[in-house]
Amino acid sequence: MGHPAATRGPVRVVGTGLLGASVGMALRAGGVDVVLADPSRTTVLLARDVGAGRLPAPDDGEPLLVVVAAPPDVTADVVLAELAANPHAVVTDVASVKSAVLDAVRAGGGDLRRYVGSHPMAGSERSGPTAARPDLFVGRPWVVAGNRESTPEAVLTVRTLATDVGATPVLLDARVHDDAVALVSHVPQIAASLVAARLRSADPAALDLAGQGLRDVTRIAASDPALWTSILAANAGAVGPVLRALRDDLDTIVAALEQADEAAHAEQVAGGALGAIAGAIAAGNAGVARIPGKHGGARRAYDVVTVLVPDQPGELARLLGDMGTAGINLEELAIEHAPAQAVGLAALSVLRGLGGRLEHELTARGWRVAG
Structure with missing residues (x-):
């Protein structure tokens, strides 16, 4: 960050919330001309004021790159509109679901040679341009999901964008990406929200006992409901199977706890119940051990x-x-x-x-x- 960017401007950023404004700020730090657009006049003015870019001018030429940072449920429509309005520009989007957007752009007749989906694996519980940071993407993976029609030049343009904002480009197929984020992002969001929802009717005395474990599990439960409804609906096909598997695991634990409770009252050990509980905890240990550790290396003790x-x-x-x-x-x-x-x-x-x-x-x- 702070060094001259390889990305050539002007870059048009459509959607100036957290991600769009952060992209603009990071590119501006590298000397790139960034033009901002957003349906909300207030939001685009805030993005300008925090240094994400400038407003369009009458003599602006066609951008070389368009970054669409709209909500997932309208991303495809915006991508199609930008491909049509800018017939020589590469267009990417930063939505957290890729297959649905690609399918809709293809169905809408968009020029897939110039479209490359992408997804920066970065964010915040806060939203809007006032939460934007030029270093939001530093050290984070940025998925580049080119399609079979994408030109090598278009893919390179998006890879360069990711590198210029400090991220690490990761090339993935759109479907592989959606399956991956269902497991590592979307289902954790649902799990955190469901656990946090149990706290609504909790006795205040119980909440006084809350420790870091509860805070860790529920941190992302403060996320925007409207945004996450859009994300989960768009990736329902990938999220559903993971949730069903999680439900089966929960059913196993519930059954084991019921057996253990019955055994406690009968003063005898429930066959297999304790093993099922221990097995679930041990499986969690094994899963945590697979999460990459410091600098992306193997997790260390x-x-x-x-x-x-x-x-x-x-x-x-x-x-x-x-x-x-x-x-x-x-x-x-x-x-x-x-x-x-x-x-x-x-x-x-x-x-x-x-x-x-x-x-x-x-x-x-x-x-x-x-x-």
Whole structure:
């Protein structure tokens, strides 16, 4: 970021919410001329004011690249309109579902030679241009889903766009992409929302006991309902089978718990019930172990040192500075707020074998290490 972009302007960004405005900001940082468009006058003016680009001018020529950042349910219509209005431009979109858009563009007679679907695997619970950041895509995968008619030049244009905004291009077929995001993005959103929905009628005393585990599971449940309804409807064919498999697993656990409960009252061990429960937890362990770790490499086990950090300005920075002074690299950081106390619990992950040394170094500098 900050270096001259290889993407040639002008680039037209249609849809100036979080993703569209972030694309514009990132390209502008590389010196690219970005022209903004959005059905909402207020939204496009906000995007201009946060530095995502400029408004169209009467003497503007045809853009070389169009980035469509519209909601999934209207993405195909916008792509078709932009292909027709800009007969020499490459058109891409950043919708999180690719097959439905491709099928609709093909059915609508769009020029598929100049259309390359794409999807940056980045986002936020916040929405709109005021949430946009020029570094939103840095280090994140950006799927480039060219179709069989896409020209090599069009695919290269979209790959270059991804690289210029700091992302890592990943070439995938549209259907493979949709199956993948159903598993790693769409079903987790549903699961988080369903768990969070159980909290609506919870006793406030129970919520006072909430720890980081609940916050981790429900973090994405704060997402936009209208946007996610559009996404899930567009990818229903891929999401459905994963949800059915998840439902079968839940049914197995429910049955095992019922057996365990009956056995407890009968004072005897339920045959197979405990094994089913343990098996589900163990399968989760195996699944988590497959999630890529730091820098995309294999997930590693770390020593974790938990430190009490006063909830005051500069204290976390001081803690990390003391770690640096001790010559120990931070691999991962998680922060949990202690209930009803003005302190946070900072879980510092370091390479195996360094936990004892870090605990000694921090204690010597006056930090309280949790046991």
